[in-house]
Every structure is written in structure tokens, then in C-alpha cells.
Amino acid sequence: MKNHMFLTYPLICFLFLSSFVYGQLDYKYYDTTCPNLIKIVRNGVWSAISNDTRMPASLLRLHFHDCFVNGCDGSILLDDTSTFTGEKNAFPNRNSARGYEVIDAIKANVEKACPSTVSCTDILTLAAREAIYLTRGPFWSVCLGRRDSLTASQNAANDQLPSPFEPLVNITAKFVSKGLDVKDVVVL
Ligand SMILES: *[C@@H]1O[C@H](CO)[C@@H](O)[C@H](O)[C@H]1NC(C)=O
Numbered sequence: 278m279k280n281h282m283f284l285t286y287p288l289i290c291f292l293f294l295s296s297f298v299y300g301q302l303d304y305k306y307y308d309t310t311c312p313n314l315i316k317i318v319r320n321g322v323w324s325a326i327s328n329d330t331r332m333p334a335s336l337l338r339l340h341f342h343d344c345f346v347n348g349c350d351g352s353i354l355l356d357d358t359s360t361f362t363g364e365k366n367a368f369p370n371r372n373s374a375r376g377y378e379v380i381d382a383i384k385a386n387v388e389k390a391c392p393s394t395v396s397c398t399d400i401l402t403l404a405a406r407e408a409i410y411l412t413r414g415p416f417w418s419v420c421l422g423r424r425d426s427l428t429a430s431q432n433a434a435n436d437q438l439p440s441p442f443e444p445l446v447n448i449t450a451k452f453v454s455k456g457l458d459v460k461d462v463v464v465l
């Protein structure tokens with residue numbers, strides 16, 4: 278979408294979920310193309326939290342479940358289509374993943390400010406960070422420039438996401454396979 282940005286900012290960033298990152302991301306990725314992005318996301322998250330105190334946990338979980346299945350690519354946000362059955366209705370997500378409407382509302386505001394610029398997975402990644410930070414959790418810097426997937430797989434979500442019915446050793450192994458550790462198991 279914005280390949281020339283890679284030439285301007287050839288930095289490779291490391292972050293909280295760095296193991297999910299395959300491309301070259303950048304803290305300043307949208308600085309010139311969508312300078313108010315963080316403010317828009319923060320306002321949207323704040324209004325969602327003001328209405329629903331569960332929302333920070335829900336947004337962090339939505340981000341985690343997006344990233345855990347084939348990387349942070351927004352695939353969890355995709356509805357089923359005639360050509361694929363996606364992640365939304367996989368067992369670990371059906372009737373438990375929340376916050377889709379919060380991301381939709383923020384995306385609508387981002388589109389008004391900067392049309393066709395910011396990926397949905399970057400919005401979800403920022404929203405999770407803002408949600409935790411605004412509720413006095415830790416702050417982490419977020420590299421940006423992720424691309425959205427055009428497809429999603431229910432089977433991949435069922436296979437890859439940890440389940441509460443698995444033994445801890447299996448859950449931990451799944452986290453380790455994504456470059457995460459036991460602390461991440463506890464947090465997430
Ligand atoms: C407020 O939160 C409730 C769930 O707790 C939800 O059903 C409702 O749509 C939310 N309202 C707004 C304006 O976001």
C-alpha cells in the first residue's frame with residue numbers, strides 16, 4: 278500500500294509482540310499520512326471504556342486472538358464469506374470475543390480523517406495498547422504498518438489458539454511457539 282515509506286524509514290522495530298512481526302514496521306509509519314491517528318484511537322477507546330468497564334480486557338484479548346493466528350493481520354475482524362469460514366466463529370472466539378463494534382467505530386472515524394490509509398490491524402493493535410494504558414496498565418510503544426489479511430481460517434483459529442481445556446504445558450508450548458513466554462500466558 279505504502280511501500281515508499283519503507284525507504285524513508287528503514288527501521289526495524291521491536292515491540293511487545295515482536296515475534297508476530299514479519300515486515301518492517303515503524304513507529305512513525307502514519308506520522309505524515311494520518312497525524313491524528315493516536316488521538317482518534319484514544320478517544321474511541323476512552324468512550325468505549327466509559328460505557329463498558331470490561332472493554333479494556335476485551336480489546337486486549339481481541340488483539341491477542343488476532344495476532345496468535347497467523348500474525349497480527351486483522352483476520353479476526355473478518356466476517357465469513359462465500360469463499361471462507363473465518364476466525365470469528367471459531368470455538369475460542371464465538372460468543373466470547375468482544376469489541377468488534379469499538380474497532381468498527383474507531384475505523385469509521387479514522388477513515389473520515391485519513392481515507393484508505395490505516396490498516397484495521399494497526400487500529401486494533403493501538404486500541405489494545407490505549408485500553409490498557411488508559412486503565413493504568415503498562416504502556417508499550419507500537420510499531421505500525423501492518424497489512425490486513427483478505428482471508429481468515431476457522432480451522433487455523435481452532436488449532437492455534439490455546440484452550441482452557443488443554444493442560445498448562447500445552448498452552449505454554451503454544452505461547453512459546455509464537456515467541457511468547459509463561460509471563461504472557463499469565464497476562465493473556
Ligand atoms: C455500551 O455497552 C453495552 C454493553 O455493556 C453495549 O451493549 C452498548 O452498545 C454500548 N453503548 C455504546 C454507545 O457504545
Ligand SMILES: *[C@@H]1O[C@H](CO)[C@@H](O)[C@H](O)[C@H]1NC(C)=O
Binds near residue numbers: 443444447
Ligand atoms: C498436549 O500436547 C500433546 C503433545 O503435543 C498432545 O499429544 C496432546 O493431545 C495435547 N493435549 C491436549 C488436551 O490438547
